[in-house]
Amino acid sequence: MSFHIEKIAELARLHLKPEEKTKLEKDLGAILSYVEQLKGLDTTGVETTSHVLNLENVYRPDEVVVSTVRDKALKQAPQSEASFFKVPKTVDKES
Amino acid sequence: MSEYFSLTLKEAQKAAREDSAGVLASVRNRAAALNPKINAFVRFDAAKAVSQSGAQGLLLSGIPIAIKDNICIDGWETTCASKILKGHIPPYDAAAVEKIKQAGGVIFAQANMDEFAFGSSSETSAHGPVRNPWDLERVPGGSSGGSAAAVAADMAFAALGSDTGGSIRQPAAFCGVVGLKPTYGLVSRYGLIAFGSSFDQIGPITKTVEDTALMMNILAGHDARDSTSAKMTVPDYTGALQKDMRGLKIGLPKEFFIEGLDPEIEKSVRDAAEIYRKLGAEIRTVSLPHTPHSVAVYYIVAVAEASSNLGRYDGVRYGARMPGKDLKELYFNTRSEGFGAEAKRRILLGTFVLSAGYYDAxxxxxxxxxxxxRDDFQKAFKEVDLILGPTTPTPAFKIGEKTADPIAMYLSDIFTIPANLAGVPALSVPCGFAGGKLPIGLQLMGRPFEETTLLRAGYALEQELQLFKQKPILS
Structure with a gap:
């Protein structure tokens, strides 16, 4: 197995300090070697587990209900305006 | 007269009917005196607690309860003991919290834990490590270490924990208290901050098995807001408690009595099996041949789910935000600054195992x-009604002992992870002391939704051993 810590960190939206990178690279290497044991197991024809008790999908009627959660949640957000979360500009205007 | 705080939940029900102010004051003072030593609570506010209590004559009227810091309480900062969720105030109650409030319970404290429940020792908390009440130099287990330590130290009559790979049972074992991981789907996960969604369950940590049954009468039941919640009729768990074990078949899995298992723990668990035999149960050996791979499966599947669940912490909607020149930099800054070392380790591992080219392998x-x-369990439960083994391979280890070696830490959950992988219920009950002073727990696992059988067996052992009467010495 091989992995590029920088690439994974980029995917996970994490900047790693040099000392963090060394330690995490070592830890991940050790954990991935440990889980190698699964490769030897014969799982031909075995289904994957998606729900432990094979629960069927659950549907509910699509009904409009009153909720106050939005306003309370927005009030606690790092930055909000009207009924929106506010973030720095993501798209530059065409010049 | 003994202090109220030392009562069991069952005893406190009666005491609170007669003197609810006295009961609350006793626990509050106990918690205030011991928290600086044990660090079981990240926040506790007796003033808020008083304002909640009111309704009389309910199951938990006037009873102070602690809630793990990953279970949302409306209007109370809830952070999963992390830095990244600092300032996060949930706009609603978790279903379990709602049920405790409806039963008259006094929610007064939020229990310390490993950050985002990532850990087996409660050392990864952004609020510092929790200490084991039986030995302050040792860990209380994790991730619900604050919940277990609080109950063991009489700082709460009961606490809620959550269990993804053993996070209720392992700390319950280390702290000499009772912990139940219910069947997946029995207790609503609505309002439980997600770690591994196909594993997570909320459950109680209490002083006795009878108290666990009492709590389950309150917590169990279908909730439409959790799409994995099971539709079923909830039995009366307290009604199931009895000492007679006749007719029960109990299996000892040979894969759980392995090299590396502490000899005192092995003896304690085998002695308990002998007690069950005397009480009328039939004891057999069973095999769960694939369970030795549990830790490996868990550290692929659970971290994959965790990395996905933690994708939402990006500084946009809740908790802390570290500014950046654009949105992408804001994400990076918030996550790099906000997550602790173990969270980063699991996010990276989960991201890797889900990434293109590695997903299948x-x-x-x-x-x-x-x-x-799961098939191993199904087969075993055709032969026996319960599976009995140790909860942990060793008693509580020293603070700092395993922090440098993630695999050594992960292996402390080797006996608890299988129940999460299979979704079956599992109960940890105290069964002895190692070296005369560190609690030992045994684990009973049952068929899905057969918590009644688990509790019956847990109760029978507890009545024989009476270990709940022994308390840590805390001046």
């Missing part, structure tokens, strides 16, 4: 082996 294979482990 790791995640898919992990989910297949998970099926094999």
């Amino acid at each position: 790791y995640y898919r294979q992990g989910q297949k082996v998970r099926t094999l482990i």
Whole structure:
């Protein structure tokens, strides 16, 4: 197995300090070697587990209900305006 | 007269009917005196607690309860003991919290834990480590270490924990208290901050098995807001408690009595099996042949789910935000600054096993082996009603002992992870002391939704051993 810590960190939206990178690279290497044991197991024809008790999908009627959660949640957000979360500009205007 | 705080939940019900102010004051003072030593609570506010209590004559009227810091309480900062969720105030109650409030319970404290429940020792908390009440130099287990330590130290009559790979049972064992991981789907996960969604369950940590049954009468039941919540009729768990074990078949899995298991723990668990035999149960040896791979499966599948669940912490909607020149930099800054070392380790590992080119080899294979482990349980439960083994391979270890070696830490959950992989219920009950002073727990696992059988067996042992009467010495 091989992995590029920088690439994974980029995917996970994490900047790693040099000392963090060394330690995490070592830890991940050790954990991935440990889980190698699964490769030897014969799982031909075995289904994957998606729900432990094979629960069927659950549907509910699509009904409009009153909720106050939005306003309370927005009030606690790092930055909000009207009924929106506010973030720095993501798209530059065409010049 | 003994102080109210030392009562069991069952005893406190009566005491609170007669003197609810006295009961609350006793626990509050106890918590205030001991928290600086044990660090079981990240926040506790007796003034808020007083304002909640009111309704009389309910199951938990006037009873102070602690809630793990990953279970949302409306209007109370809830952070999963992390830095990244600092300032996060949930706009609603978790279903379990709602139920405790409806039963008259006094929610007064939020229990310390490993950050995002990532850990087996409660050392990864952004609020500093929790200490084991039986030995302050040792860990209380994790991730619900604050919940277990609080109950063991009489700082709460009961606490809620959550269990993804053993996070209720392992700390319950280390702290000499009772912890139940219910069947997946029995207790609503609505308002539980997600770690591994196909594993997570909320459950109680209490002083006795009878108290666990009392709590389950309150917590169990269908909730439409959790799509994995099971539709079923909830039995009366307290009604199931009895000492007679006749007719029960109990299996000892040979894979759980292995090299590395502490000899005192092995003896204690085998002695308990002998007690069950005397009480009328039939004891057999069973095999769960794929369970030795449980830790490997768990550290693929659970971290994959965790990395996905933690994708939402990006500084946009809740908790802390570290500014950046654009949105992408804001994400990076918030996450790099906000997550602790173990969270980063699991996010990276989960991201890797889910990434293109590796998904089949790791995640898919992990989910297949998970099926094999579930099949092992199904087969075993055709032969026996309960599976009995140790909860942990060793008693509580020293603070700092395993922090440098993630695999050594992960292996402390080797006996608890299988129940999460299979979704079956599992109960940890105190069964002795190692070296005369560190609690030992045994684990009973049952068929899905047969908590009544688990509790019956847990109760029978507890009545024989009476270990709940022994308390840590805390001046």
